[in-house]
Amino acid sequence: MLKGLLENKSCRECRICCGFDKTDIWEMPVMNSDTAKELSRLRPDTEFTEKDGAFIVKAGRLEGDELFFCPALDKEKGCILGDKKPFDCSIWPYRIMDLNGTWVISICPVCGELYNRPLRELVEFVENGLGEKIYKYALENPDIVKKYDHSYPILKVLGEENTDNCLKRTIN
Incomplete structure (x- = not known):
């Protein structure tokens, strides 16, 4: 989804987005049932926490x-999925977050x-279609919306016309 902005080679070499410590475990990706089933098929020992049809890999107490590494990470091949x-993974390091009832698109500072x-380049990518895809997916899958973390620079605030929908989805 980030083709044209981020090289696959860069991601394969880095993989920082696939490892979590106790301070960023909240960043674990939310999976739909199809993705969770596929990961279970590929890694049968994977355990999940389920909430409202969404799944998150159980990492245990760190x-x-x-560090806890996503079970979908293969050290040689990258993501086996x-x-x-x-x-969440296809848009990382972009994030959709809830800032006091308003959804914002931000970027994770560790990538x-x-x-x-340049900030202009990151914002342009959001404005040229990524933001709309993220927002649409979040409306259908509100569990991917994370609580805003002040260390994530905000690239786009979803307009007031969308605030009522954001609040309804977040509350429900």
């Missing part, structure tokens, strides 16, 4: 500097490949 990867690019 201590100290302990390919085109079936979670939507060095994109975070060091």
